[in-house]
Amino acid sequence: MTKKRLYFFQVNYPYGKSAHLPYTAGQLLAYAFSDEDIKTSFSAERIFFLREKIPDVLERIDEPAVVAFSSYIWNYNYNLQLAEKIKSLYPDCIIIFGGHHVSPGDRMLEEYPFVDYLLHGEGEIIFRRLLRSVLGLEKAEDIPGISMRTEKGIITNPEMISSECNFPSPYLEGYFDKIIEENPDIEFMGLIETSRGCPNSCAYCDWSNMKSKIRKFPMERILGEIEWMSKNRICVLGSADSNFGLFERDEEITDKIVEEKLKTGHPLRFQTSYAKNSTKRVFDIGMKLERADMNRGITLSFQSMNKAVLKNIGRENISTEYYSELMRLYNEAGVATYTELILGLPGETYESLTDGMDELLSLGQHNSIYIHNCEWLPCSIMGRPDFVEKYGIRTARIPLNQPHREPDEDDNITEYSQVVISTLSMTAEEWKKMNLFSYAVQAFHHMGLLQFFALYLYNEKICSYKTFYTSLLDFFLSHKNTVGGRIFSKIDEYLNDVIEEKGTLSCCDELFGKVQWPFEEYAFLRTVYELDGFYEEISVFLKRFGIREDIFDALLDFQKRMIKTPKESTEGFETDFDFPQYFNAVLNSYSAVLNKEKTSVRIKPVSFSDWEEYAKVIAWYGRKNGIATHMKDFSFGAGR
Incomplete structure (x- = not known):
């Protein structure tokens, strides 16, 4: 019997020599093919994981019976164009769309006639049942979490609430072996799940509609996958957990990761989302990773320091007192941390954001703060029309906001982000002003260019961090012929382009490689490139604060020499x-x-x-x- 050919697409951009293994595709296939009927009747032909040219892809597909697409913000339009081409060549082929960028409801089926099924929510059980329905072993219209066309019209079934976590591993079942073998020059990043679910329901996150009890994956699977990563020289091991460090066994998992690194040298790094209410266990995990040179920074996230904003988005933070204790603990131990904020959340204002950043600096976060622009995601609570209307959310549709990817001049399919640029509490002009302030702090404080001056002025009670960086930004924008003035005037123009939907939140400067740099990193790099001129010009600004002359001269020399x-x-x-x-x-x-x-x-x-x-x-x-x-x-x- 000739088997039905199945192809799966979970494509992403490469990052230099690095690329992600297509975990979701492998996960769904591993579970589906544990069913004997599916294994007997289908052949999993290939998982596509890179954005190859569509004509090249079509040459590698032969009489497909089913083609599945895992859709995200970075591949949505690519998937649609490819799916339409496949359907035109193979009209009887079944096209399935799932993933985080598949909107709730049936809108996609109304808009795209070449799509046959939409899968909503967790995919393993739905996907397997849908393949069984193709074989006539189930009725597709009875499957939960599915949108499809019927004789009576389009239907969307309620999503299922799953308690299952005992799925076979795509790594241990060999679904990525061929990818590794065929691509020896790629430095792969691999993803594991040690648990699934999130007890939080943050409005901006597309897990927010899936608030659920956390379920644990079997330890045997987890430990086996870590060994597989090490054996196959995976460079970066990522965990898809929402709260790593929440459970006692997470220390054992960390021990295994470190043990495998010591054996083979791989994986080189481990990255994850740590438990929101950071505990001593998270600290101990961070220490173990730091000693093994695997730490990419421990996350101490707030998203906002404003209580009204936190209420609007359904989030609670740790106390600032506890945060300050944690900062001292991590700093003394030499463990790197970073804190994340989201710019543009409903209720946030210029004053509340800048005051929040000032507070974080005062609490000791001098290592790294990441300011992410809020993006509208269709599967989040914020994506609901009533939420958008309530908070007056306005977005700009811009080319994909994904820093560090390499622009492909031959790829003429544009992916888009929907960035929040105004709300009832924030005008578009204020959004721009907030971004400029955040870039100044991230580039000149956390990347060090003026950090020692800011620390000195704060410690000597001469001025606050907010006053220093607000004044610095004003100096740049009023002295446009200086190094900093040229850089920030250019960024100001880029932000105007974003508001008008003509640009994006990154730029490419080939001096630093063919990648998209977020503006704060671009500002840092351009300043270092003109470092002597920058410090000569900025001394005029710094002298305004009345630092004693001998201290000023020595401090300026120290500041400059400490920059790598x-x-x-x-x-x-x-x-x-x-x-x-x-x-x-x-x-x-x-x-x-x-x-x-x-x-x-x-x-x-x-x-x-x-x-x-x-x-x-x-x-x-x-x-x-x-x-x-x-x-x-x-x-x-x-x-x-």
């Missing part, structure tokens, strides 16, 4: 003040007094082959670890 640059020849320098000891104390939230004493500072000079390598290592890969300055690799002692 592509080519460094010196291993140290001397300063007239005990800046290393002073800033170590301030960064760890201790009181500090600056003393005038000769201090010898020894650094580990870095060297990169070119600006592209520097940008990738320092601004992209190293940002969460705060490695743009020498604060984590220097030593000091008494000067001569």
Whole structure:
């Protein structure tokens, strides 16, 4: 008997030499083909995981019976164009769409006649039952979580609430072996699930409609998958968990990841979303990863510091007192952390966002803050029409907001993001102003360019962080011929283009490689490229704060020397003040007094082959670890 050919698409952009293994596709296939009827009747021909040219894809497809598409914001339009082509060539082929970018309801079926079925919610059970219906073993119209056409019209069945987690592993069942074998030059990123579900229902998240009890995957599967990742030299191991570190067994899982890294050198890094109410267990996990050089930063997320905003989005945060304790604990242990905020949430204003960032800095978050623009997602609570109307949400439809991907000049299929640019509490002009402030803080504080001046001024009670960075931004925008002025004037123009739906939230500067840089990283890189001129020009601004002349001169020299640059020849320098000891104390939230004493500072000079390598290592890969300055690799002692 000739088997029915099944093809699965879960495509994504490559990131340089890196690409994601198509976990969802493998997961659904592994469960479906554990059914003997499906295994006997279907052949899983190929999983496509890269955005190949559509004509090339069509040449590799032969008489498909079923083609499934896992759809996300980064492949939605590609999937639609490809599906339409396949349907025109093979009219009897069944086209299935599922994934996070499939809107609730049946709108897609009304708009796209070439799509036969929509799957809503978790896919394993629905997908398997749908394949059984193709074989005549079930009725498709009885399957929960499905939208389809019937003789009586289009129907959408309610989603099922699943308690299942004992699924076969796509890794251990061999669904990715062929991909690994055929692509030896790709540095793969692999995803595992140790649990599924989320107890939270944050309005901006497309898990929000799926608030559910957390279910655990079997440990035997998890440990086996970690061994598979190590054996197959997976570079980055990611966990799809919503709250890693919530359970006691997560420490055992971490131990296994570290053990495999020590055996084979892989995976190189581990990244996940940590438990929202960070605990000592999360700290212990972070310490283990840090010692194994696998930590990409522990997340201490707030999304907003404004209580009214948190109420609007259905979220609760840890107390600021506990956050401050955690920051001191992580800083003293040398474990990198980063804090995330979302810009544009309903109820947020310019004042509340900038006050919130000021508060986080005051609480000790000097390593890294990531400010994400709020995006409208169709499967989130925020995606509902009543929510949009209630909060006056207006979005700009712009080319995909996905930093660090390489633009493909031959790929003429544009994917789009819907970025929130105004609400009842925020005008589009205020949205732009909030972004500019956030870029100034991220580039010049957390990436170090003026961090030591800001720390000194705050510790000496001369001005707040908000005052410093607001004044800095005003200086840039009123001095457009300076290094910072040119950079921020250009970013200001880019943001105007976003509001008018003519641009996106990143830019490409080929000096730093053919990737899309978020504006804060672009600002950092362009400033370092013109570092001498920047510090010469910015001294005019810095002198406004009335710092004593001898301290000012020494501090400016210290600030400049502590920034890592592509080519460094010196291993140290001397300063007239005990800046290393002073800033170590301030960064760890201790009181500090600056003393005038000769201090010898020894650094580990870095060297990169070119600006592209520097940008990738320092601004992209190293940002969460705060490695743009020498604060984590220097030593000091008494000067001569």
